[in-house]
Amino acid sequence: MPLGPAITDLEQLKNHPAVTRLLDWNAGAVEGVKFDRDEMTIYLERESIREACSLLRDDPVCPFNFLSDVTCVDWYPSEPRFEVVYHLLSIPKKERVRLKVRLDSGSPVVESVTSVWPGANFFEREVFDLFGIRFTGHPYLRRILMPEDWEGHPLRKDYPVEGYR
Amino acid sequence: MAHLAPTPVVEPGQDRTMILNMGPQHPSTHGVLRVILEIDGENVVRLMPDIGFLHTGIEKTCEAKFYQQVVPLTDRIDYLCPLTNNLCYVLAVEKLLGLEIPPKAQWLRVLLNELTRINSHLVWLGTHAMDIGALTVFLYCFREREEVLRMFEMVSGQRMMTSYFRVGGIALEPPLGFFDRVRDFAGYFPEKIDEYENLLTGNPIWLMRTKGVAKMTAGDAIALGATGPTLRASGVDIDLRRDMPYSGYENFKFKVPVSQEGDVYARYICRVQELRESVEIVKQALDGMPEGPIKADAPHVVLPDREKMKTQMESLIYHFKIITEGFAVPAGEVYQAVESPRGEMGYYIVSDGTAKPYRVHMRSACFANLQTLSKMCEGRLLADVVAAIGSIDIVLGEIDR
Numbered sequence: 001m002p003l004g005p006a007i008t009d010l011e012q013l014k015n016h017p018a019v020t021r022l023l024d025w026n027a028g029a030v031e032g033v034k035f036d037r038d039e040m041t042i043y044l045e046r047e048s049i050r051e052a053c054s055l056l057r058d059d060p061v062c063p064f065n066f067l068s069d070v071t072c073v074d075w076y077p078s079e080p081r082f083e084v085v086y087h088l089l090s091i092p093k094k095e096r097v098r099l100k101v102r103l104d105s106g107s108p109v110v111e112s113v114t115s116v117w118p119g120a121n122f123f124e125r126e127v128f129d130l131f132g133i134r135f136t137g138h139p140y141l142r143r144i145l146m147p148e149d150w151e152g153h154p155l156r157k158d159y160p161v162e163g164y165r
Numbered sequence: 166m167a168h169l170a171p172t173p174v175v176e177p178g179q180d181r182t183m184i185l186n187m188g189p190q191h192p193s194t195h196g197v198l199r200v201i202l203e204i205d206g207e208n209v210v211r212l213m214p215d216i217g218f219l220h221t222g223i224e225k226t227c228e229a230k231f232y233q234q235v236v237p238l239t240d241r242i243d244y245l246c247p248l249t250n251n252l253c254y255v256l257a258v259e260k261l262l263g264l265e266i267p268p269k270a271q272w273l274r275v276l277l278n279e280l281t282r283i284n285s286h287l288v289w290l291g292t293h294a295m296d297i298g299a300l301t302v303f304l305y306c307f308r309e310r311e312e313v314l315r316m317f318e319m320v321s322g323q324r325m326m327t328s329y330f331r332v333g334g335i336a337l338e339p340p341l342g343f344f345d346r347v348r349d350f351a352g353y354f355p356e357k358i359d360e361y362e363n364l365l366t367g368n369p370i371w372l373m374r375t376k377g378v379a380k381m382t383a384g385d386a387i388a389l390g391a392t393g394p395t396l397r398a399s400g401v402d403i404d405l406r407r408d409m410p411y412s413g414y415e416n417f418k419f420k421v422p423v424s425q426e427g428d429v430y431a432r433y434i435c436r437v438q439e440l441r442e443s444v445e446i447v448k449q450a451l452d453g454m455p456e457g458p459i460k461a462d463a464p465h466v467v468l469p470d471r472e473k474m475k476t477q478m479e480s481l482i483y484h485f486k487i488i489t490e491g492f493a494v495p496a497g498e499v500y501q502a503v504e505s506p507r508g509e510m511g512y513y514i515v516s517d518g519t520a521k522p523y524r525v526h527m528r529s530a531c532f533a534n535l536q537t538l539s540k541m542c543e544g545r546l547l548a549d550v551v552a553a554i555g556s557i558d559i560v561l562g563e564i565d566r
Binding site for chain 1: 217222409497511523526
């Protein structure tokens, strides 16, 4: 199957259940959408991520009730530098959606979604450990994979592959 | 006789609990998991898993490799189901490239993935039973696992680190006699499952150690991110092979075992039933195996056959280019999930249009499943922790990456 171009027009995509729900709630929170390779991505404002997640989880039509994954991408040296990526799955409807929050390098802080899904705990700790993103409201935000006294955040692009020597 | 005087007894205060470290070298933690337990006598008050001992930075390493060089790294994440990881990674890259895979390669991938599931579940069953004290089952399971590993060796030359799948297809045609051997195995394996079940399913000691132990409700399981048999044993009917099919799974008929109890026994039953279903899928894959090529028609991505490379100039050039500078992948991002023996294995790959992945993230099933451990064990006996750890089937290589 040849690849089509990505659709980024909000008008064309507003019938997707997650997009509809979020637009109804707060159109200002949706910064952009992208439909590429059969996958839906919604860019959200930083302040609204926790509420958006809790809204999508409890949606009566298409509940995205399962958090598959939380991770991060570092776009160093461009700004906003970090993209925190949430993959949501709807177990009843078998749908996936990807939420993204962009953070600049000056204040890589975003609200934790552990109050929505306790399972976000380890994922957010991993992102904190490897990227240095801070999640406010996380119950136990400490390094998880690297040793407690490790310097730096290994998955950042300005961190050398061989580590600091 | 001063040395025989009784040692002074500390007056019992408010604080009755003590901290106990289980692992990282404890045999029942299946690798190097450290579990910090706060116990009150024999009762677990709080439990916290401590991980990271096997962290090797595979995600970082991937960013410095060409797309095709990442495949061997994916073996090393979950060393009990290397082919599932291979599959998930190549599917993600193929989705990024928009590649169509020939049917024979898809069916071979399904066949080998189900054999991998059998292999992984056999290791789980053997070690889990051994943790609880049923030593014999381990030997029975490893007897059949050996046969599966020999089949992997036949196709890929490796027993465990197979790296058999390639972006765009499969590395080599399976050798002569491979399908007969698999058919033979699929014929006698269900009897062997009966043998394991004879040893365990009705065994009163096994029932006492597993029934009603480490219970988890469906709501908790979903909230904590559990997937795979750990989730299905709590009554949530989801299996990515059936519900969001990949690699041609929509052509196969199989049942998805679900239990309602959510205890260790339910997880055991789910996995044993899955063994039987896997055999069915293997049989269907053998019967319906299509003819045709095993590699996609994409010369800039797939390495040419050795023979062509030696006789045709163009193939030689493509070979040289793929090996030395890799192949460029159009910019974009995908999240591809497959049903691994442990649950949802997902690869999130971001491409910036070059020959090396910009970011590879592995969503490992055990990493999320491990979070359920506290819920299962708090308020229960210390001995149940061992049963609970075994029942979520963790592989530390996959958790720490």
